[in-house]
Structure formats: C-alpha cells, structure tokens
Amino acid sequence: MHTAIIFGFAIVALVAGNGVRVEYKLTQLHNPQGILSTRKKCDVGSKCDPKLTGYVDTDSPLATWPGPKTKKDWTKIFEASDEDSPKINKIVSRDCCSRDCYRKANLRIDAVDADVTTSDQMEQFECLSGRDVAASESQARWSTEKPCDAKFNPKDVKLNYSWRAFTIPDRECGRPVGSAKKA
Template sequence: MMLYCAVLVLMCAALSQGVMGPLRVEVELRRLNNSQGILHNGKMCDLTSSCDHRITGYFDTDRPMDPWPGMKAVDQWTLVFEKDNDNVPIVNKIVSRDVCEMDIQRANLRLNVVDVDSLTKNDLVEQFECMVPVENNVATNINRAFWSTERACSAKFNPDKIRLNYRYRVFGIAPTDCGKPPAGASSKPAARS
C-alpha cells in the first residue's frame, strides 16, 4: 500500500509539471464576428460605414493565467491582422509560439481589437483570450498534429455580440528548429508574437 501511494504521488507530481519543450503551439484565428459594428461600450464603430478592425496580439506561454494584459504591455504587442470597412472579416491567420526549454500546461493568445480611426484615437472594440490546453494535446511532429475543433476566444466586454473563432494544435519540434519561423511561413512580424 505504501509503495502504491508513493507511485501515485510521483505520477501526480509529474503530471503537474506540464509538458516540456521543444514544441510549437499554433492558433489559427478563423473569423471575427462583430456584425453589429460596435465598440466595447456598445457604441457604433462608424456611423456611415463598417468597423476598421486592427488586431494585435501576444502569445503568453510564461504566465497564461495572469490577469489581462499579462506580462507584456498592449502597446508592445505584434500586429496580427487588420481589415478596413468589414464587420465580419475572415481572418485565417496562424499565430505560433515556440516553447524551447520550459514546462508548459497551457498557452494564452491574448488579442486586442481596435477600430482604427484616422481622425481621432483608435477605439477599443474587444479584448480576447484564446486559451490552448497543452497537456494531452501534443503531437510528436507537425505531420501527426491535428487541429482542434473550432471554438470562440473569451471576450471581456461583449461576449454575446462580438466573437472571434479559433482552433489550435500543438506539436513537438527539433531543438534546432525552436525559435525559427515555420517552414514556408513569412518572416513578417505579424506571423509570430
């Protein structure tokens, strides 16, 4: 009985450690649905046209459960996507983050969406957190990695009116590939954060 308890304690401790890199976490942002064309406060983006959405993001793998905005200030986040005059844009953008040498249980793609206004300051539309559970979801390589089912990111202000759908996959990578852009990917800053 003592041996059984000791083994159980060791197994639980190993599971609580998370998954060790090197691995790549990818989130594919599918579409933003702001069909009413509203800002975070319920007011309209524009009176005569649709919203001019700009999405910036930060892929938090260090402290994904920390409160918004996490460890990095929003003004330091990377441009992910922008589209003028469209309340329901198709995004179809993959954002990835490599985890090279640490244990990880989950990752959080934090996204800030604003309506770009050339005459005044940009107006906040929504703040999203797209959580990726890493444990039990790691494929051995990209060829064995499958996308999750599509789901909605958590919205802070108007979760019933503004949605951003995503799916994710997590897979092991070679240590020599950790921190390098994925093969065939653009080296633009918007592709990674």
C-alpha cells in the same frame, strides 16, 4: 509488434524534439452589429476598421489581462478597412525552447477600431489552448473551432480559433516560421 514500433517512434520524437510549438488558427471576427466595447457603433454611416494586435502567452497563460507583456510590445496580427466581420485566416505561433516550458497557452488579442486619427476599443480576447502536445507537426490535429473569451460583449462580438501544439527539434526552435502566416 506494430504497437511497439509506433511507441518507439513516439519516444524518439519526444527525445529529438526539445521544444514545443503552439499554433493558433484564427478564422473570423464576428461583429455583425459593428459595435465597440461601449456598445456604440464603430463609425456612423460605415463599418468598423478592425485592427488586431496580440501575442501567445506561454509564460503566464492564466494571469489576468494583459498578462506579462505590455500592449506596446504586442505584434500586429490583422487589419482591415470598412468590415465588421472580416475573415482572418491566419496562423499565429510561438515556440517554447525547453522540454518543460509548455503547460498551456493563451493568445491574447486586443481588437480596436483603427481610424485615421483615433483607435477605439472593440474587444479584448483571450484564447486558451489545452495541454496536449503531439509528437510532431504531422501528427498534430487542430482542436475543434470555438470562440475566444471576450471581455466586453461576449454574446455579440466573437473571434473564432482552433489550436494545436507539437514538439519540434532544437534546430527549429525559435526560428521564424511567420508570426502570422495564412491558414
């Protein structure tokens, strides 16, 4: 009887929740050597000034970099001055507003060393989610933390993340929840 009640609530949640929200929790950028994509130092005599921009791609998560959006349309996620390995502690999310729009997601992030007059490429990250979708936010569990895939220096520059996805009611789908809220 108890299992039937829980199963019934899960079905109601899936019927009531017409969309899916996928969230990424970014914890820390690790760049202890303070290097760029070329392996040169960010700044001589000081540390990097990391600026991270990106977006959650649910349309073509397995497409090659940069995916369907051009970098000029990406959102600023994080910025710091004079820190090689800053703590990020932000949540980045995206809603899919139809029941079958979510298969998996890819948080694509471009990391640059943003100085006053120039920006030099540090790394390009792709952070894949899985397919699991919880029936509600309260039932959604964060995945195990792991590093995003890095293009240039994957052994030396890392961005740690975890993710979760859950159904949301129609009335919440697409409403601002904070494109980059604190974790």
